[in-house]
Amino acid sequence: MSMLTTMSTGNMQRIGWAVLIGALLAAPFAIHSGRWMEFIELTLFAALLGQGWNILGGYGGQYSFGHALFFGTAAYLQALLQYKLGWSPWLTLWIAIGGSVAVAAFVGFLSFRYGLRGSYFALVTLAFAEAFHVLSRSLVSVTEGGRGVQLPLNQDPEQALATFQFTFAGPFLSEAGYYYTILIFLLIGFAVTGWLNHSRFGAQLQAVREDEDAASALGIDPFRVKMSAICLSAGVTSLAGIYYVQKFLFVDPGIAYGPGKSVEALFAAIIGGVGTVLGPLLGSAFIHIVGEFAKETIGAMLGDRPGVDLILFGIILVLMLAYMPRGLVGLVELLWRKLITKRGGGNA
Amino acid sequence: MLDVSSLTKRFGGLVAVNGASLTVNEGEIVSLIGPNGAGKTTLFATIAGFLKPNEGSVVLDGQDITGHKPHEICRRGMVRTFQVVKPFAGLSVRENIAVGAHTRIAGREEALEFAGKIAAHVGLTPLLDQSAGDLTVAGRKRIELARALATQPKLLLLDEVMAGLNATEILEIVEIIQQIRDSGVTILLIEHVMQAVMKLSDRAYVLNYGEIIAEGSPVEIAHDPKVVEAYLGHGASERMKSAGGADA
Ligand SMILES: Nc1ncnc2c1ncn2[C@@H]1O[C@H](COP(=O)(O)OP(=O)(O)OP(=O)(O)O)[C@@H](O)[C@H]1O
Ligand SMILES: [Mg+2]
Numbered sequence: 269m270s271m272l273t274t275m276s277t278g279n280m281q282r283i284g285w286a287v288l289i290g291a292l293l294a295a296p297f298a299i300h301s302g303r304w305m306e307f308i309e310l311t312l313f314a315a316l317l318g319q320g321w322n323i324l325g326g327y328g329g330q331y332s333f334g335h336a337l338f339f340g341t342a343a344y345l346q347a348l349l350q351y352k353l354g355w356s357p358w359l360t361l362w363i364a365i366g367g368s369v370a371v372a373a374f375v376g377f378l379s380f381r382y383g384l385r386g387s388y389f390a391l392v393t394l395a396f397a398e399a400f401h402v403l404s405r406s407l408v409s410v411t412e413g414g415r416g417v418q419l420p421l422n423q424d425p426e427q428a429l430a431t432f433q434f435t436f437a438g439p440f441l442s443e444a445g446y447y448y449t450i451l452i453f454l455l456i457g458f459a460v461t462g463w464l465n466h467s468r469f470g471a472q473l474q475a476v477r478e479d480e481d482a483a484s485a486l487g488i489d490p491f492r493v494k495m496s497a498i499c500l501s502a503g504v505t506s507l508a509g510i511y512y513v514q515k516f517l518f519v520d521p522g523i524a525y526g527p528g529k530s531v532e533a534l535f536a537a538i539i540g541g542v543g544t545v546l547g548p549l550l551g552s553a554f555i556h557i558v559g560e561f562a563k564e565t566i567g568a569m570l571g572d573r574p575g576v577d578l579i580l581f582g583i584i585l586v587l588m589l590a591y592m593p594r595g596l597v598g599l600v601e602l603l604w605r606k607l608i609t610k611r612g613g614g615n616a
Numbered sequence: 617m618l619d620v621s622s623l624t625k626r627f628g629g630l631v632a633v634n635g636a637s638l639t640v641n642e643g644e645i646v647s648l649i650g651p652n653g654a655g656k657t658t659l660f661a662t663i664a665g666f667l668k669p670n671e672g673s674v675v676l677d678g679q680d681i682t683g684h685k686p687h688e689i690c691r692r693g694m695v696r697t698f699q700v701v702k703p704f705a706g707l708s709v710r711e712n713i714a715v716g717a718h719t720r721i722a723g724r725e726e727a728l729e730f731a732g733k734i735a736a737h738v739g740l741t742p743l744l745d746q747s748a749g750d751l752t753v754a755g756r757k758r759i760e761l762a763r764a765l766a767t768q769p770k771l772l773l774l775d776e777v778m779a780g781l782n783a784t785e786i787l788e789i790v791e792i793i794q795q796i797r798d799s800g801v802t803i804l805l806i807e808h809v810m811q812a813v814m815k816l817s818d819r820a821y822v823l824n825y826g827e828i829i830a831e832g833s834p835v836e837i838a839h840d841p842k843v844v845e846a847y848l849g850h851g852a853s854e855r856m857k858s859a860g861g862a863d864a
Contacts, residue, residue: 468718468727475715478704481666485698487690487719487767543706 292451296444305447311549311556312450313508317529318536318548319457320505325534326542327464328497329477331386334393335533337375337400338502340524342368342509344404347417347519357432357514365506371400372502373495380494385480394530401525416520419513432514446515453507454549460504461545473497474543505533535581539588541595550596555581617642617771617802618663618694623672625655625662625826632658634826635672640771645793645803647813647834650823651847656806657699659823660773664696665689676771690719693770697760697777699806705749709740712748712759716766734766738792753780757789765796772796774805778812790815814838822846 292312299305317339325331342364349360379392404411411417421435422428428437434445464470472493475483480490508529513519522528532555540551562577570576592598618640625633632655640646648656661667663674665686673682676694689695695716704712713731714724721727735741738758743751748759757777764772774793778786790812797803807813813820814834822830822837824846830837837843 466724468722468724471711471715471718471724471727474707474711475704478706479702481686482698482702482704482763483715484686485664485666485690485696486716486763487687487695488715489685489687 289455296440296447302443305443307556307560309447309450311552312447312454313511314532314536314552314555315549316450316454316457316508316511317505317533318540318552319454319461320501320503320508321533322461322501322537322542322544322548323464323504324497324501326537326544326547327461327470327473327477328494328501330494330497331390331534332393332501332530333390333534334375334395334397334530335501335505336525336527336529337393337397338368338372338505339509339512339529339533340397340400340404340519341371342506343513343519343524344411344417344509346510346513347419348411351417351419356430358430361432361510364510365503368502368506368509369499372498376495376498380491380498394527397525397527397530401521404521404525411521414521416518416523419517421517433517446511449514450511453511456507457504457548458545460500465545469493469496477543531578535585538585539581539595541597544595544597547595547597550600554596558584617677618804619673619675620659620663621673621675623659623662623674624670625658625667626670631826633662633669633823636823636826636828637672638821638828638831640802640804642770642802643797643800644818645797645805645816647817647820648804648806648823649808649810649813649820649837654823654846655826656823657775658826660696660775660806664694664773666696690767690769693768694773695764695767695769695771696773697764697775699775699779701753701756701760703748703751703756703759705747707748708744709735709746709748709751709755709759709762710744713740713762713766716763719767731762731766734762737765737795738762739788754782754785757781761789761792765801769801771802771804774803774807776806776808778807778809786812810838 295308296305299308317335320338321332321335345364345367346357346360349355349363350357375393375396379389384392405414407413422431422433423436425436425438428434428441428445434441434449436442437445464473472483472488475486475488476490476493484490509524512523535555536548536551538551539554540549541547558580559577562580566576566580588595594601620639621637622635623633623637624631624635634655636655636659638646638648648659650656658667662669665681665684665688668683673680675681676689676692679692681689681692704715707715710728710731713734714727717727717730717734721730732741732744735744738761740755740758740762743755748756751759757780761774761777778789781789786809793803793805793816805816817834819832820834820837821828822840822843829842829846830840832840
């Protein structure tokens with residue numbers, strides 16, 4: 269009986285994934301409102317940030333407050349190498365990923381080598397992000413400083429793929445090119461976390477999250493595991509930076525290294541459910557829907573007050589941490605189990 | 617198999633382990649006993665690489681492993697359990713044991729399957745799918761044991777796996793430990809439950825104030841005046857003799 273329920277749950281899960289991915293792939297064909305597609309695209313973008321954070325924070329229990337570090341480094345490398353050296357975006361993206369991972373290895377080495385955990389690790393990542401923020405503003409000769417880096421817009425449809433720019437890429441791609449870019453990047457993020465759920469490395473990472481001493485007694489090197497996790501996490505997060513630059517053709521210190529992206533990543537993952545594959549997407553969708561709603565209602569009452577939605581998210585986050593530490597995924601699982609036991613009871 | 621010589625571990629001014637030496641031969645069950653605070657757990661932690669000794673050496677299978685990291689020592693075949701149990705609370709019992717299994721098994725499916733086999737040995741089969749955080753003391757102690765076993769060790773260091781268990785549970789664990797030894801694993805255990813020590817061990821060491829004060833068969837140890845005094849206080853041995861030679 270219990271075997272049957274678990275099997276059907278497994279199948280249900282597989283079907284659920286197929287439906288979700290199918291729907292995401294088909295969205296541009298079904299939804300013709302540009303505003304809605306933009307909304308979904310931004311949701312997927314925040315989900316990707318959240319998924320990057322989730323690898324280290326959710327699966328590894330190392331809460332970073334400075335994931336902008338990995339987003340921003342990739343964004344700057346992607347922008348600057350094209351802008352200054354005229355390199356192909358298809359080449360610079362590998363360097364952007366590599367640079368982000370290198371920064372992660374550096375920060376990880378300093379933190380984990382000296383055994384920083386919990387709030388100390390969070391503070392170190394925050395401090396590094398802020399340091400890069402200041403540097404990107406002051407090293408004007410390298411980064412163009414506060415003015416930011418603006419990439420030229422390609423208007424030649426022939427060059428659309430070569431320049432990794434879809435604005436003038438013809439009828440279909442100009443609508444959906446960036447959408448599929450972020451979707452593919454997010455699916456990579458899903459694949460990585462899915463792999464964590466079904467691999468030795470993922471098991472070891474979760475063991476380190478739960479108890480480092482017990483993990484090391486069982487043959488796990490916590491330092492090596494955490495180093496791998498922060499690099500993997502940065503690699504996934506860097507994809508968001510690459511997407512951002514190709515989409516908006518612009519980056520500046522605030523966008524790259526400001527606290528905004530760090531917070532967005534953390535919110536999406538924690539509200540959605542840390543250490544789960546689906547959490548960051550659920551969290552991001554929730555945030556964007558509530559944010560939109562807040563803009564419509566609170567905005568209508570108080571006038572346009574930027575930051576009101578952030579206060580709301582802050583409150584939601586606190587409530588989440590207090591009452592639903594497993595996030596929306598935890599809630600969904602709870603409801604699902606109730607449904608199954610009800611159905612099982614009905615059949616008996 | 618294990619040679620510990622003149623191991624000393626200090627915490628600031630406190631000498632928790634003071635020049636302790638002990639040997640464990642292949643196939644033996646050796647007990648380490650002593651009053652509370654004697655330094656038993658500290659000695660274990662130092663042997664297993666969790667603490668760096670101030671002096672002395674640890675040799676496993678002829679190789680000096682003094683100061684090696686715990687995970688390296690585990691991979692060489694010596695694994696410890698924790699007196700204060702440390703289950704991976706967010707994982708199921710099966711996943712907990714699989715973490716140990718992954719020390720020698722790369723594949724996820726294989727490790728989960730092996731975890732099931734180990735669980736059967738220690739009587740955890742009915743609890744395999746439960747969250748480790750939800751288990752009772754007895755269950756958690758078994759998880760400690762199962763995870764350690766799953767690393768397929770040559771030498772198992774057990775720190776009070778019977779503390780907090782009732783009489784029936786103790787009998788079960790004693791039997792499990794005997795089976796583990798019969799399967800070819802050498803065991804060094806810390807235990808306060810004397811009945812279990814007497815039943816299980818080939819030899820025993822007594823630690824008091826960080827020093828090994830006696831070594832021998834369980835029966836010899838139990839009648840050693842130094843040991844009786846360590847447990848019951850100075851002069852206890854004399855008092856007991858004059859009171860009619862009660863067995864320790
Ligand atoms: N990390 C530490 N820092 C400082 N002192 C410690 C530390 N760990 C243990 N001690 C001290 O070392 C002494 C030995 O402790 P230990 O836990 O090894 O004793 P034990 O023989 O295992 O006792 P029990 O039977 O109660 O488990 C105690 O006085 C204890 O307070
Ligand atoms: Mg102890």
